[in-house]
Amino acid sequence: MKYSRILTVQDISCLGQCSLTVALPVISACGAETCILPSAVLSTHTGGFSGYTCLGLTDEMKKIISHFDVLGARFAAVYTGYLADGNQVDVVLDIMRRGLGDLLIVDPVMADAGKLYPAFDSAFVNRMKELCSRADIILPNITEACLLTGIEYRTEYDEAYIRSLANGLISLGAKRVVLTGVGYGADSTGVAVYDGQELFYYNHRRIPKCFHGTGDVFASAFTGAYVGGKSEREAAVIAADFVLECIQNTLGDEEHWYGVKFEPCLASLIKRLK
Numbered sequence: 001m002k003y004s005r006i007l008t009v010q011d012i013s014c015l016g017q018c019s020l021t022v023a024l025p026v027i028s029a030c031g032a033e034t035c036i037l038p039s040a041v042l043s044t045h046t047g048g049f050s051g052y053t054c055l056g057l058t059d060e061m062k063k064i065i066s067h068f069d070v071l072g073a074r075f076a077a078v079y080t081g082y083l084a085d086g087n088q089v090d091v092v093l094d095i096m097r098r099g100l101g102d103l104l105i106v107d108p109v110m111a112d113a114g115k116l117y118p119a120f121d122s123a124f125v126n127r128m129k130e131l132c133s134r135a136d137i138i139l140p141n142i143t144e145a146c147l148l149t150g151i152e153y154r155t156e157y158d159e160a161y162i163r164s165l166a167n168g169l170i171s172l173g174a175k176r177v178v179l180t181g182v183g184y185g186a187d188s189t190g191v192a193v194y195d196g197q198e199l200f201y202y203n204h205r206r207i208p209k210c211f212h213g214t215g216d217v218f219a220s221a222f223t224g225a226y227v228g229g230k231s232e233r234e235a236a237v238i239a240a241d242f243v244l245e246c247i248q249n250t251l252g253d254e255e256h257w258y259g260v261k262f263e264p265c266l267a268s269l270i271k272r273l274k
Contacts, residue, residue, distance in 0.1 A: 009039060093134065137232070139219050170196045221242045
């Protein structure tokens with residue numbers, strides 16, 4: 001397993017097990033030095049909590065990357081999650097323009113279940129298209145893939161539909177696509193990996209309950225595994241299995257509705273990477 005330095009760009013939700021509070025421990029467990037560039041600070045994540053506070057950090061992000069550049073800091077990968085607004089796309093592109101990152105991995109966090117998150121609009125989608133067009137790997141869910149490609153969102157579909165989404169994302173400019181939440185039946189879900197030619201699909205059991213932060217768990221585990229030397233397919237399988245284990249570890253705890261209890265599963269993730 002390679003020892004690398006990864007910069008992850010996303011928000012700090014102080015309570016709620018998502019974004020940086022997931023990315024930092026998960027990527028670290030994968031054996032990488034994990035550096036952070038916070039896009040915003042929130043008291044909690046926005047899924048189910050009310051009255052949360054939010055402070056965007058766009059101006060501070062610009063100062064931080066300028067300091068990184070002066071220091072000569074360089075990263076094997078830059079991995080982006082939740083960006084607070086479209087202007088932060090320019091910050092990420094500036095990171096890559098400066099040559100601070102060798103690889104750009106984008107989780108285009110903006111939508112789920114057929115609709116945009118309340119904080120975003122069509123202008124943000126267009127900015128995310130621009131970011132994804134520069135990415136080496138993108139990690140959208142079905143809804144985000146539809147918004148990025150303009151293809152109609154469906155809850156029932158076949159492999160041809162998934163292939164059309166994947167081709168649309170490659171046409172956008174992304175070099176590789178890892179599409180999450182792909183299920184061809186009611187009892188299963190999985191992940192599709194596409195390189196422009198071959199479509200690889202990994203299927204596993206679907207647990208019919210919504211858990212916040214699982215996309216962040218997947219993206220972080222994928223990034224850590226991939227930068228650590230696993231192939232895209234291997235990293236996708238490791239990340240998918242890890243997410244399922246975290247969900248199973250949380251089932252039955254009705255008080256833990258705001259995320260998944262991933263921390264007790266980190267030892268298992270480390271074993272999966274060997």
